[in-house]
Amino acid sequence: MAQPEIQIPEGTPVEETPAGDVEMEEEVEESILPDLEPELPVRTTFLDYLKSPIIELAVGSGDHQTTLWAHQAMLIKSPYFANLCAQFPExxxxxxxxxxxxxxxxxxxxxxxxxxxxxxxxxxxxxKDSALEPDPSLPSPDTTGLALLKHARIYTLADKFQLPALKSLAHAKIHRTSSTAKGEIAYARYVYKETSKDDVTIRRPVAAFWATRSHVLRHDAEEEFKAMCLEFPQFGFDVLSLVLDQKEKKTEARHVEPSVVPGSAHGRKRARVSQG
Structure with a gap:
């Protein structure tokens, strides 16, 4: 059944919504919209990096000084360089x-x-165990430790420039680099000279390497190994400590009683010095 049509007589006033109510609804909508449409982060493109100011880097001193250039936006990835760049006048x-x-x-x-x-x-x-691409600029075999020193120098610079990811990368490449006994000594000398004694991340593997292979490597670089121990007593102590730790673990594993008991009369006596 059709619904009856409602007719409004001419002249009848139509009820209007107060203007104030319309404005209030608009204000409510405006206050809600920002929450519904959050601002998206602006993506930094490679072109943005290239638009940044050029920084002159004077590396070395005297006749050995070389000038390099880099974009400021790239450099400030390093907190060290970010602090220096912040000091430039606007x-x-x-x-x-x-x-x-x-x-x-x-x-x-x-x-x-x-x-x-x-x-x-x-x-x-x-x-993780991927090898490194060959470097034709390095000798083979690397008897000088140049390959190891390359990554070790990058490691120490990454530490100074506060780039932990680069520090980790350089450390990983050190463990993927082959060398000789003399090369390993050259690398060990650099590590113990240039790194902090508290940096066990790079120092402990060096000591552990020599502790586990010293009986073989010492004969290939005996003079260099001796000079290293005399120049850096901490290196000799670290290697000796690890060797003794290994012996103690082997002893415990075999459940063998120690041959010398502190305070026991059965301990080995000091050899008597002949008077004749």
């Missing part, structure tokens, strides 16, 4: 940072990492 046309004591090749590798998140020689795959 709108400064010349921006220079002096690095008089830094190694040129290692500094170049740090810059390579800041731009590419990697440095040469790169890993051949993303696997």
């Amino acid at each position: 709108g400064a046309t010349q921006r220079r940072i002096d690095l008089p004591t830094e190694d040129l090749a290692a500094t170049g590798s740090v810059l390579e990492y800041l731009y590419n998140n990697e440095y040469f020689p790169r890993r051949l795959s993303s696997a």
Whole structure:
């Protein structure tokens, strides 16, 4: 059945919504919209990095000084460089940072990492045990430890520039680099000279390497090993401590009683010095 049509006589006033109510509804809608549509983060493109000011890096000193250039937006990924760049006057046309004591090749590798998140020689795959691509600039076999020293210098620079990811990467590449006994000694000397004694991340593997292989490697580089122990007594102590730890563990595993008991009369006596 059709519904009866309702007709409104002409002249009858139509009820209008008060203007104030309309404004109030609009205000409510405006207050809700920002919550419904949050602002998206602005993506920084590679082009944005290239638009940033150029920083002059003076690496080395005297006749050995070399000038490198890098974009400020790349450099400030490092808190060390971010602090230095923050000191430049607003709108400064010349921006220079002096690095008089830094190694040129290692500094170049740090810059390579800041731009590419990697440095040469790169890993051949993303696997944890991936080997490194060959470096034709290094001798083979590496009797000088140049390959190990390359990564060790990058490790110490990454520590100074406060780049923990680069520090970890350099440390991982150290363990993927082959060398000889003399090369390992050159690397150990650098580590014990240039790193903090509290940095067990890089020092302990060096001592452990020699502790587990000293009976073989010592004969391949006996003079170098002796000089290393005399120059850095801490190295000799660390190696000896690990060797003794290994012996104690083997003794405990075999459940053998120690041959010398403190305070016992059965302990080995000191050899008598002949008077004749």
